Amino acid sequence: MYWEPEKECMARQDLEQVQLERLQSTLYRVGTHVPFYRRKFDALKVNYDDFQSLEDLRRLPFTSKQDLRDNYPYGLFAVPLRDVVRIHSSSGTTGLATVVGYTRNDIKNWSNLVARILMAAGVTDEDVIQIAFGYGLFTGGFGLHYGAERLGASVIPISAGNTKRQIQIMQDFKTTALVCTPSYALIIADTLMEMGINPNGLSLKVGLFGAEPWSEAMRQEINEKLGIIATDNYGLSEVMGPGVAGECMECSGLHINEDHFLLEVIDPESMEPVAPGEIGELVITTLTKEAFPMIRYRTRDLTRLIPEPCPCGRTFMRMQRIMGRSDDMLIIKGVNVFPVQIEKVLFEIEGTEPHYQIIVDRENHSDKVTVLVEVVESIFFDEMRKQRVMIDHIKSRLASELGIAVDVKIVEEKTLERSEGKSKRVIDNRML
Amino acid sequence: MLKIRNLDSGYGKLRVLKNISLHVHGGEIVAMIGANGAGKTTLLHTISGLVKPTAGRIEFEAKDCRRMPAQKIVSCGCSLVPEGRQVFATLSVKENLILGGYVLQKNEGKKAVERELQHQYDLFPVLKERSSQLAGTLSGGEQQMLAMGRALMSRPRLVMMDEPSTGLAPLIVRNIFQVIVRLRNEGNTVLLVEQNAKAALSIADRGYVLETGKVILQGPSEDLLANRDVQRAYLGREKIE
Numbered sequence: 248m249y250w251e252p253e254k255e256c257m258a259r260q261d262l263e264q265v266q267l268e269r270l271q272s273t274l275y276r277v278g279t280h281v282p283f284y285r286r287k288f289d290a291l292k293v294n295y296d297d298f299q300s301l302e303d304l305r306r307l308p309f310t311s312k313q314d315l316r317d318n319y320p321y322g323l324f325a326v327p328l329r330d331v332v333r334i335h336s337s338s339g340t341t342g343l344a345t346v347v348g349y350t351r352n353d354i355k356n357w358s359n360l361v362a363r364i365l366m367a368a369g370v371t372d373e374d375v376i377q378i379a380f381g382y383g384l385f386t387g388g389f390g391l392h393y394g395a396e397r398l399g400a401s402v403i404p405i406s407a408g409n410t411k412r413q414i415q416i417m418q419d420f421k422t423t424a425l426v427c428t429p430s431y432a433l434i435i436a437d438t439l440m441e442m443g444i445n446p447n448g449l450s451l452k453v454g455l456f457g458a459e460p461w462s463e464a465m466r467q468e469i470n471e472k473l474g475i476i477a478t479d480n481y482g483l484s485e486v487m488g489p490g491v492a493g494e495c496m497e498c499s500g501l502h503i504n505e506d507h508f509l510l511e512v513i514d515p516e517s518m519e520p521v522a523p524g525e526i527g528e529l530v531i532t533t534l535t536k537e538a539f540p541m542i543r544y545r546t547r548d549l550t551r552l553i554p555e556p557c558p559c560g561r562t563f564m565r566m567q568r569i570m571g572r573s574d575d576m577l578i579i580k581g582v583n584v585f586p587v588q589i590e591k592v593l594f595e596i597e598g599t600e601p602h603y604q605i606i607v608d609r610e611n612h613s614d615k616v617t618v619l620v621e622v623v624e625s626i627f628f629d630e631m632r633k634q635r636v637m638i639d640h641i642k643s644r645l646a647s648e649l650g651i652a653v654d655v656k657i658v659e660e661k662t663l664e665r666s667e668g669k670s671k672r673v674i675d676n677r678m679l
Numbered sequence: 680m681l682k683i684r685n686l687d688s689g690y691g692k693l694r695v696l697k698n699i700s701l702h703v704h705g706g707e708i709v710a711m712i713g714a715n716g717a718g719k720t721t722l723l724h725t726i727s728g729l730v731k732p733t734a735g736r737i738e739f740e741a742k743d744c745r746r747m748p749a750q751k752i753v754s755c756g757c758s759l760v761p762e763g764r765q766v767f768a769t770l771s772v773k774e775n776l777i778l779g780g781y782v783l784q785k786n787e788g789k790k791a792v793e794r795e796l797q798h799q800y801d802l803f804p805v806l807k808e809r810s811s812q813l814a815g816t817l818s819g820g821e822q823q824m825l826a827m828g829r830a831l832m833s834r835p836r837l838v839m840m841d842e843p844s845t846g847l848a849p850l851i852v853r854n855i856f857q858v859i860v861r862l863r864n865e866g867n868t869v870l871l872v873e874q875n876a877k878a879a880l881s882i883a884d885r886g887y888v889l890e891t892g893k894v895i896l897q898g899p900s901e902d903l904l905a906n907r908d909v910q911r912a913y914l915g916r917e918k919i920e
Contacts, residue, residue, distance in 0.1 A: 330907040
């Protein structure tokens with residue numbers, strides 16, 4: 248089933264025509280309305296007026312998350328604020344936030360694109376859909392909400408957390424579709440088991456999971472434990488939010504909404520496009536966004552395109568589930584964490600050494616971060632009470648910087664492994 | 680049906696259209712809106728072969744028609760209703776229509792022209808009433824209908840209309856636009872150039888906004904109607920909310 252069959256199944260050459268037309272007018276609009284892009288184009292002597300083919304995209308400069316931060320809050324908006332009807336912010340924490348805006352048309356397109364993905368994943372207007380994504384500045388909750396409403400499904404905007412209540416509502420309201428992070432789906436499954444509820448007795452049949460990396464093994468586990476068909480979907484607030492790409496019931500790659508987004512896969516070192524089907528960093532250009540167009544945004548997400556046609560009949564190219572990051576960003580409980588943030592905090596605390604290690608585990612389907620910090624000898628051999636004070640201090644500073652709670656352990660000087668050149672700062676045991 | 684890529688066109692050294700790309704699918708009404716001097720008429724004249732493009736591609740039903748002479752383009756199935764009607768004032772209504780069937784007669788003979796003439800009379804009953812009257816004596820609205828009927832006589836698969844609402848009373852404009860919708864419902868494809876953005880977008884499926892020779896926006900008509908830039912520049916009002 249398709250939400251917009253005439254779009255989702257369009258012939259490649261028609262699609263390319265639409266993409267070119269939309270790219271040309273997007274470039275014209277950012278070139279004339281957004282000083283940041285105009286300066287960048289001028290510096291590279293790119294004439295945004297003279298774009299002849301989609302391949303010309305490669306002449307354009309990249310946009311990075313840092314560019315968004317440098318232009319905080321409204322510097323990259325292409326319309327006056329009075330035309331903006333919604334503002335979201337990325338999950339980034341204090342000082343690192345990025346702001347995105349939407350016009351009325353943007354919201355309409357966004358809803359439609361999410362509706363496509365929901366329908367591709369098996370949701371129809373007869374479904375009762377429980378949205379257990381956080382609502383608020385995070386794009387996940389509202390993005391899925393509007394899409395599901397557009398589709399005509401019955402939406403339960405329960406938001407994240409309070410697992411027992413989620414299950415209560417799931418039972419009483421006869422939820423048929425679940426939207427949350429994959430790890431939360433497993434927490435729900437385990438809680439069901441603890442409560443002695445048989446998942447087969449629920450009405451649940453499909454689940455759409457995203458906002459964090461997950462694996463094929465996790466999909467199997469979710470499918471088995473909840474008795475549903477779990478699909479993956481992808482999006483990021485910088486280009487829109489959920490609705491960029493999503494899996495169909497074939498569950499073998501995410502269809503990209505190519506009439507609204509132009510995707511490239513590049514080698515993060517050379518910045519050149521990789522051969523078709525090779526793994527690289529995903530770069531996205533928006534084709535229809537009015538308030539917040541994005542030109543060649545470096546997502547830092549690693550994936551590959553799947554050029555083979557999909558049996559479902561959609562002609563939109565698929566991409567493989569996100570395979571990792573091209574930078575050292577960690578996604579912990581859906582929050583973006585950079586090791587450099589941790590480094591900054593430790594640097595400011597007296598008595599710590601600039602040597603640390605971040606260990607990420609997944610216990611009971613919940614991410615757990617432990618930071619090992621080397622401290623100077625005098626503190627390490629000091630009395631226990633002083634050590635505790637130090638640990639608590641580091642913990643609270645990290646919590647306020649990162650927005651999530653982490654565990655801290657202090658270790659003796661020179662006990663953490665040093666390697667030549669780049670030290671191994673992060674040990675991710677989550678097996679994603 | 681019609682696919683245009685990176686089209687440049689103009690007069691002498693004057694570059695009017697700059698890198699225009701657009702497409703029209705079969706069965707659609709596509710509106711091209713823009714202010715005076717944006718290049719709307721130049722675009723239709725370039726597609727019709729009256730003005731030669733300096734760069735870019737024009738494909739009509741997968742045939743490259745960039746270098747075709749104007750009459751050949753009409754026989755390919757693409758005809759123009761020019762701005763300001765341009766009917767032959769000293770000929771009768773019927774004669775005007777028959778001239779429009781020139782290509783049809785050449786290819787399919789007189790009978791086909793006769794059938795097509797009846798079809799135009801069905802579509803525009805007023806033309807039947809006035810069939811022997813000189814075209815120059817018709818009212819503006821009637822002349823517009825005649826110009827449309829004349830273009831339709833060649834049984835085009837794509838009809839291009841240049842400002843059909845110019846100089847007509849609002850009631851007549853509504854009539855003309857109803858006919859355009861009817862044409863689409865009968866399976867025709869229409870590329871409609873209009874300054875009256877609101878009227879054009881209210882009947883079109885999609886639209887393009889042309890500004891100083893560039894396409895600055897495009898999308899479904901309802902999106903363009905909801906776009907605040909379009910509202911400010913072309914709909915002559917700030918929507919009060």
